[in-house]
Amino acid sequence: MNAPSLPTSSHLNGPGDSRVEASAFGAHVLSWRCRGRERLYLSPNASFGAGKAIRGGVPVIFPQFAQRGDGPRHGFARTLTWEAEPDPERLRFRLRDREETRRHWPYRFEAELDVEPGEDRLRIALTVRNADTDPFEFSAALHTYLAVGDIAAALVHGLEDRPYFDSARGDSACPPSDAPVRFDGEVDRVYADTRRPLRITDGEHMLRCEAEGFADTVVWNPGAELAAGMSDLEPDGHRRFVCVEAAQVLRPVRLEPGQTWTGAQILIVESSSAQYRIGG
Known part of the structure; x- marks a missing residue:
């Protein structure tokens, strides 16, 4: 990991050498x-103070x-402390409405995050x-920060046929690019209805990204400026x-009293990105 652990962080070893840490x-x-x-990726300059989001992870x-x-x-x-709940197979955290939440959002709710490492994969469910x-x-x-060796070699595959909203340019609607996402400046896009798996390549490394329950995908990098x-x-x-990011942005979730919604992102390590380098 790139920065000192938080005192409240928990570790869990999964199958193989898969190991996860969460706060x-x-x-x-x-x-x-x-x-x-x-x-x-976790920034070594990340702030861990109350009320401020952690940069990375x-x-x-x-x-x-x-x-x-x-x-x-x-x-x-992202700026409140959740309750950690004991579970031998996953890291589990729970957040209930309280004074700080009702100050901004008047509803009673329960949120739970389950973090489950598997062999070659990580499943995070909200x-x-x-x-x-x-x-x-x-x-x-x-809001998943995936580590890459160099942004210049990174590509996101699987969104070639999807239109998107470009948040870096005033949320303008853009047609499909017919090419993998490249990062040669600020990229801040919301893709709608992204149902198929995505693949993020970085030289010889490849990561597959799948989603359950989330309809949208956000792709972001701030660029140098x-x-x-x-x-x-x-x-x-x-x-x-x-x-x-697996996301639900363009059409918010509506829940009636007593109803529950779950969305998950699954990250899967794959062996080689060679098949995606051709024409990429």
Whole structure:
């Protein structure tokens, strides 16, 4: 891992050499090592103070994405301490409504994050239950920072035929690119209805990304100019990650009283990216 562990962090060994670490602060996955390599990026300059999101790992975005609402940017879940619940097979965290949440969002709810390492894979699942007497709507995402050797060699495959909204250019609607996503500057895109697996290649390394329950995919990297103003990012840190997020952004989830929703992101280490280099 790239930065000191939080005092509240928990570790879990999965099959093979798969090992995950997460903090109760934000129910934040900090590290996932698999096949001898760290698969997530965590900035060595990340701030671990109360009320400030951790730069890197997997922040939990809930109940608001970005500034699409009246609450804090990306919601409050990533800046509150969750309850850690004992489980021998996974890391499990729970967040219930309380004074801090009702200040921004008036509903009673329960959220649970399950982090389960498997052989060559990591499954992260977010479950939300409406504990209120009124229906509510929310957005959510797993803001996953994937480690890469150099952003210049990184490609995201599987979105070639999907239109997207370009948040770096005023949420303008863009047609499909017919090419893998490259990172030669700021990239901030929301792709709708992305049902098939994605693959992120980085030289000889390849990671498959699957989703359950989430309809959208967000792809983000700040680029050099924006990254230079981020005090919690190391110099040239933007070159060491790409964010590929399972998300529910364009059509919020609506839950009636007592209803439950679950969305999950599954990361799978694959052996080689050679088949994706041709024409990429």
